[in-house]
Amino acid sequence: MSYQPVLTARVGKINPTSLSDYEATGGFQALARAVELGPQAVVEMLREAYLLGRGGAAFPAGIKWKAVREAPPPKYVVANADESEPGTFKDRILMESDPFALVEALIIAAFAVGAERGYIYIRGEYPLAIARVQHAVNACYNVGYLGRDILGSGLHCDLEVRKGAGAYICGEETALFESIEGKRGFPRLKPPFPTEYGLFGRPTVINNVETLLCVPPLILRGPDWFKSIGPEKSPGPKLYCLSGRVRHPGLVEAPMGTTLRTLIYDYGGGVTGSGELGGVLLGGAAGFFVGPEHLDVPLDFDGLRRIDAVLGSGVVMVFDTSVDMKVVLRRIARFFRHESCGKCYPCQLGTQRQYEIVARLAMDRLRPGDLDALREIGQTMRDASICGLGQTASGAILSALDRLGYDEMTGRFARFNGR
């Protein structure tokens, strides 16, 4: 583990409320370099580095930036800090411990795409992150990193911190726009995509916090450095949110493509509880379960796609064999029932019916036909829902049934204490 952390280099090392600490550790050098290089070159760097979005969808950030750069003003940049995927806590750590980095990255984004206004949408359950980021924004206004004619460069940029009100759906980018616009957080139909019709109907770059924080080091060290980390098709540093039954849960920064084995046994110090690995939830509630047979799969966007799993937001939630998997699944089903926004029928109705069946599963009271219905509901939500919430609401549950040794005849997860 000779890897030197980049995204979390300042975490725990500097005073997060001190702009001078931030500047003393390389802060705002990337902005200066970006202004030197010019917007076009910055966008090209992202494209060349093949920076994929870290929020879950893994969309190439450079393509978004290029599209918005070429669109007419006014346009916007938005940091999606509504980190609500169960098991995800990476953006929280970054915002609480290195808030100036987010502000700098968003200023660079605004500069690169030609936006003069940006928003940082932080989930309301993160009061410390909100306070730290707001403080960083204020401090940047005070010294001229924000506002009119930044550092004499002729660049204008205003940033505003917005608080979410506790809805998971508002992390979906178009629902997030609706929320900023003061409306109910319903996801919009796509297309049109945000790069064309985003916030206030204008071309918008919206990136996850971790994606944005990849930008300053990328600008300072170049795309070749970025691509030298991790696999070719999914490069760069990655934050893994390691939680569940491991000895040392927490945030791990490692090269993209680190294996599950390395994460659980080297970084995590091994499985607790029974000591025997039962399954791992990758990507959070919206992700998929994988069994111990996948310990050596590289955790990157490309590698996981090949085994029908997702990296998502980097959640690695570990379950040992003493866990009652049926109760875990009921909790996941309840989460989606609670968080469905109610716009489209498949998710609005399907998350309720899915919960009812999984609740019977947890009580060992499944009826004939329940599992068929569960699979059909899952397929319908995945196929016909408007947004990612409904499309992923059945993935964890169905993958657990398919991959963690569930026996339809006996109704038991043999691997999990015979439950």
Place this chain on the structure above:
Amino acid sequence: MSNAPISVHLDDQIVRVPPGTTVLDAARAAGIRIPTVCYHDHLTANAVCRLCVVEWVGSRTLVPACVAKVQPNARIYTNSERVRTARRVILEMLASAVDLSEAPELQALLAEYGAHPRRFGPDAVRREHGAVKVDNPFYVRDYDKCILCWRCVQVCAEDVQYTFALGFNGRGFDTSIATFFDRPMPETTCVFCGNCVGACPTGALKGKREYEAAPVGTPPTHGASNVVPAVVRSAPGR
């Protein structure tokens, strides 16, 4: 952009339509029927019911025909097994949650797709709202029959009347159409134009006189869902 017609493959027939045509309109032009529930010819298409989904070769998910615009040489299947499963399951879930007794078009679709709403069991939670809301002299609101098609909200807003008296309450399964803070209708911006009543396809909204004259559950005598809201019949209950 050229306005020359483009060719698309719809269920293996080739259809030529102007660019910008929706899949639904292209299908109609070719004589292919795609079922719709929330869609209304004179209202903004929101694609919330997802009954009109079709299989577009190359797309990860199914695609709503009412809003998706045709692309040159697209291959689209409007009635594949995958499409029919999605439609049937949506109908089953809807009918197991909502009172569709006054929605003959939906009942016909349930029969056409062989839907079995009872598969979810007798204890499947229904979306119930208590008593019918009778809070004004003109129309009543029976939200047990509401399928959340959004038509009433739309005609009340930018699609027709610009009164904005109707919005949403709750979320997920518990979403309901409601006035601001659930106020009685006379305390809202409602001007009692009746457009929402005309646009409602399931009898959730009906004229007070009609409601008082016929016991609940009586099939409607008119095809309410096809009434054009802007020229809706005279204000109900006048």
